[in-house]
Amino acid sequence: MAEFLLGASGFVLATVAFGLARILWGPGDADRMMAAQLLGTGGVGALLLLGAATGEGGAVDVALTLALLAAFASVAFFKSASEARADEAADRG
C-alpha cells in the first residue's frame, strides 16, 4: 500500500510539474499564475500522499499550511496588477 501511495504521489507531482511548462510559455502573467496555482494544489495532494505513505503525521499540518496560504501569492498578483492599471490610467490623464 505504501508503494502505491508513493507512486501516486510521484505521479501527481510529475503531472503538475509538466504543467509548469505554462510558466515557461506564458504568454500572459495570468497563465503563469495558473501554473503556480496548479502546482500548489498538486503539491498539497502529493504531500498528503507522501505523508500517508511514510507515516509522517506532520505532513498533514504542512499541507494545511500550504492550502491556507495557497491564495496569498495570487491575491498579491491581482492587487499589483490592478494597481499598475490604475497607474497607467493616471499617467494617460
Added chain:
Amino acid sequence: MSLADLFTVVAVSAGAVFFLAGTVGLLRFPDALTRLHALTKADNLGLGLVVLGLLPRVDGVLGGLKLVAIWLLALLAGAAVSQLIARAARSPGPRG
C-alpha cells in the same frame, strides 16, 4: 487487500487522473479563460478524490477533520483565485 484499501486505490487513482486532465487542459487549451476552466475543475476534483481516498486511513477524528479542512481551503482558494485571475486576464492591457 481489504475493502478500505481498495477504496483508497480507486479514489486516489481517480484523483491522479483528474490532475492529469487538468495539466493537459492547462497545456493544450487555446486561451487563458478555457485553461482556467480546465484547471479549476480538475484540481479541485483531483484533490477532493485524493482526500476522499486517504480518509479511511487516518486515525482519529482530528486527522479526518484536517484532511477535509485542507480540501475546503483548496476549494475556497481555487474559487477566489480563479475569479481574480480571470479578471486580470480579461482586463485590457499589454499583458493579460
Added chain:
Amino acid sequence: MTDAATLFGLCAAALVGIGVYALIVNPQPLRKIVAFNVVGNGVFVLFGAIAHRGAGAGWGGDPVPQALLITGLVVAFSATALAVTLLLRLFEEAGSATLAPDAPAPAKPDTSDG
C-alpha cells in the same frame, strides 16, 4: 544507489552554483535578490541533508541543525524583505531600479520630498 541526504546534498551544491552565476550575470537588482535566495536555499538544503544524515534517537534528523535552519529561514526572509523594500524605494525616488553608476534616470520634476 544514493540515499536522500546525498542526492539532495548534490542538488544543493548545484543550486548554490546556479545562484552564484545568476548573482553575477543578472543586472537587475530584483533578479539578484532572487539569485541570493537561490544561493541561500542551496545552503539550507545542504545543511538539511547533513541534519538528515545525523538522524538518531528515534528522530528523522539531528534536531540541532534543524532548529538552526528555522532561525536561518526567518532571518533570510527578513533580509529579503528589507532588500526588496529598499529597491522599491529606490525606484520610487529615482524612477529607475538599476545599479549602474551613470544610468540615464528619467528626468523627474521637483516632486522630491526632502
Added chain:
Amino acid sequence: MTEALNVGLALVILALALWTVVARDTFAAVVGFVAYGLLLTLVWVQLRGIDVALTEAALGSGLTGALLIRAAARLRKTESAARAERPGVLTRIVALLAAGCVTAALAVAVLALPDPAPTLAPETADNLAATGVGNPITAVLLAFRAMDTMLEAIVVLFALVGVWSLAPDRAWGGRPGPLQRADPDGILAYLARALPPVGLVVGVYIFWIGADLPGGKFQGATILAAMWLLAVMAGLADAPPVSRTWLRLALVGGPVVFIAVGVAGAAYAGAFLAYPDGLAKPLIKVIEWALLPSLAVTLALILAGVPERTST
C-alpha cells in the same frame, strides 16, 4: 520508489532554479521561484524536517512569494532599460567558471562527508526531559540554543526598523502601504472574510502543538501575519500608523520578555538564559506566548512596507 520520487523532485527543482536565471521576463522568473519554494517544502518532508517544512511552507512560499510577485509587478516598467545592461561574454564565462568551482567544491564536500555522521541527537534526547517539552526542535530553540532564538527575534525587529527608516520625511509615523480600495461585494473581500477565522485557528493550533509535535511560534506567527495582510489587501482593515504606542509595545514585548527571562536566569540560575530546575517548561511557555504576537505583528508590518500616508 522513494528514490525515483526524490530524483524527480531534485530535477524539477534544478530546472526551476535554472528558469529563474534564464527567464527574460522578471515576473516569469519570480513565479518560477514561488513554485520552486513550494517544491522545497516537499524536500524538507523527504529530509524528515517537518518543522523546517512548516516554516518553508509559511514563510518561504507564502510571504516571500507575495513579496517578490508584488515587487516584480511594480518594477515592470524598468524591464526594458535593464535588458540593455546585459553583461558581456567574458563576464559570463568568468561567472560560469566561478559557479562551476563552487558547485564542484560543495559536491566533493558532500561526497566526502564523514561516516557515521556526527550528530547531537543522542545528547538532545538525553537532556530533553529537563526542558519538559516533547518536540526536540522547540527544546533546541528555547533551551539549548535560546540565545540564537533571542537574537533572531531581535534581527527580525531590526529588519522592520530598517524598513521604516526608508520612509520619506513627510510620511514618518504614518500608515504603511498604499490605501486599498475595498470592494465589499467582491470575491477578494469574501476571501478575506472567510479565510482569516480559519487561519487564526490553524495558526494558533500550529503554535500550540509546537511543544510536543512539529510546529511552533515562527510558523504560527507567519500564518497570523498572512491572514492580517489578506484583510489589508482586501481593504477590510487598514495598517495602523507606525507611531502608535500600543503598536510599539506589541513589537518589543516578545524580545523584552525574552531578555528579562534571560537576565532572571543570570540572577537565579547562574547563567544568562539558564532556567532554574523545574521551571524550564513554564518559562519556555512564557517566552513563546510573548513572542507569538510580537513576531506576528513584526512580520506583518515588514511586509506592509514603508510608511507612506500621514496619519490624520
